[in-house]
Amino acid sequence: MLPPRVSPSGTFGPFGGRYVAETLVPALDELTSAFHTIVFSEVFQTELRELLASYVGRPTPLTRAHRFARWLDPEAHFLHRLYLKREDLCHTGAHKINNALGQALLAKKMGKTRIIAETGAGQHGVATATACALFDLPCFVYMGAEDIRRQAPNVGRMKLLGAQVIPVTSGSSTLKDAMNEALRDWVTNVRTTHYCIGSTAGPHPYPELVATLQSVIGEEARAQCLALGSLPDAVVACVGGGSNAMGIFRAFLDDPSVALYGVEAAGDGVASGHHAATLTAGRIGVLHGSKSYVLCDDGGQIQEAHSISAGLDYPGVGPEHAWLKDSGRAHYLNATDNEALVVLDKLGKTEGILAALETAHAYARLRDIARDLAEQRGHPVTLLVSHSGRGDKDLETLLTRLLPLLPEPTRAY
Numbered sequence: 001m002l003p004p005r006v007s008p009s010g011t012f013g014p015f016g017g018r019y020v021a022e023t024l025v026p027a028l029d030e031l032t033s034a035f036h037t038i039v040f041s042e043v044f045q046t047e048l049r050e051l052l053a054s055y056v057g058r059p060t061p062l063t064r065a066h067r068f069a070r071w072l073d074p075e076a077h078f079l080h081r082l083y084l085k086r087e088d089l090c091h092t093g094a095h096k097i098n099n100a101l102g103q104a105l106l107a108k109k110m111g112k113t114r115i116i117a118e119t120g121a122g123q124h125g126v127a128t129a130t131a132c133a134l135f136d137l138p139c140f141v142y143m144g145a146e147d148i149r150r151q152a153p154n155v156g157r158m159k160l161l162g163a164q165v166i167p168v169t170s171g172s173s174t175l176k177d178a179m180n181e182a183l184r185d186w187v188t189n190v191r192t193t194h195y196c197i198g199s200t201a202g203p204h205p206y207p208e209l210v211a212t213l214q215s216v217i218g219e220e221a222r223a224q225c226l227a228l229g230s231l232p233d234a235v236v237a238c239v240g241g242g243s244n245a246m247g248i249f250r251a252f253l254d255d256p257s258v259a260l261y262g263v264e265a266a267g268d269g270v271a272s273g274h275h276a277a278t279l280t281a282g283r284i285g286v287l288h289g290s291k292s293y294v295l296c297d298d299g300g301q302i303q304e305a306h307s308i309s310a311g312l313d314y315p316g317v318g319p320e321h322a323w324l325k326d327s328g329r330a331h332y333l334n335a336t337d338n339e340a341l342v343v344l345d346k347l348g349k350t351e352g353i354l355a356a357l358e359t360a361h362a363y364a365r366l367r368d369i370a371r372d373l374a375e376q377r378g379h380p381v382t383l384l385v386s387h388s389g390r391g392d393k394d395l396e397t398l399l400t401r402l403l404p405l406l407p408e409p410t411r412a413y
Helices: 022-039 042-056 066-073 096-110 123-135 145-150 152-160 174-186 208-214 216-228 243-252 319-327 338-350 357-365 368-375 392-402
Strands: 061-063 077-088 116-119 138-142 166-168 193-196 234-238 259-267 282-288 290-294 330-338 381-387
Touching: 022 042, 022 152, 022 174, 022 208, 042 096, 061 216, 061 243, 066 077, 066 338, 066 368, 077 216, 077 368, 096 123, 096 166, 096 243, 116 123, 116 174, 123 138, 123 152, 138 145, 138 152, 138 174, 145 152, 145 166, 152 166, 152 259, 152 392, 166 174, 174 193, 208 216, 208 243, 208 319, 216 243, 216 381, 234 243, 234 357, 234 368, 234 392, 243 381, 259 338, 259 357, 290 319, 290 357, 319 330, 330 338, 330 357, 338 357, 338 392, 357 368, 357 381, 357 392, 368 381
Parallel strands: 077 381, 116 138, 116 193, 138 166, 234 259, 234 381, 259 330
Antiparallel strands: 061 077, 282 290
């Protein structure tokens, strides 16, 4: 069954729905039917839970980040405790495997013989290639040429797993353009092909399908928090298209005491116009088959997005996030490239955890969130962060952008 916030037509209030070529309508109807009849069946759920446990490595743990919390608030005036939901410890290094594995299993049961995907940071591409290798399905991953350049390790991983990586050189050669090409492929090969969308974006039923498959993050985290004694005061996650955020938000939507915060990529600063802060500076429009907030000009033309993190430079956002913003249930902030780099460095040196650049954006606003929330509630607060992925894939960017800014270490003899 669909939760009350989404209609049978896949709309979240005024957002979502389907805005696609007629060619895709039968395929989307087929997928919607399979989603309701197969994904929610006990047979599918049992098989998926077994794979998540024995193959992905779930449940992922909660880690208390004590030293990083004290860097944010040395005297614990406003931040009591900070917990990280460690999706970086999943097989393939990020939350993306939860969705890719579920969609590949669904495609296999639907009789599809070919899988396509889009990817920005490469983590969804790696996850899809991994799932396809496991299920013996051919995999074709569309990836912007710019993202191929800056995410070379993940490109190599996809190829080693047997996927064909298809460069996209149109537009800004990033995630938006890769999704455009994947949709064109699907229109042409719709009968045999399943399009494994990586985020809570796209036409119905994809936002609901992806959120459902990623909701294991929040279900685990909520139970783990209760086992520690109480729910957090707030849950924080980075937001590009929005899958890791929806994955953890879903379990807390009906807990009014838990505030929800998403952090977008502000790039060089929202005022510069060189950013990917869709919910901060966007307007309502249609992108990739769904109505949501988008970055566009006065004529409605989609603008290019920018972020140091390849997974966040998307000029749209999942429709459920748009609904959560307008309803007031979730709050959306933003962080610049440089702010993300600073906290990524501090997290590594205080906790021994190298975060993905995407994930680092969430950490960049923790001090502000904790201070404001503590002032509202009259006591230091506990925060839970969706640590969505590890930073191995970003080493080239970190070595060129972050390392030169750091002082030489002092030698101790």
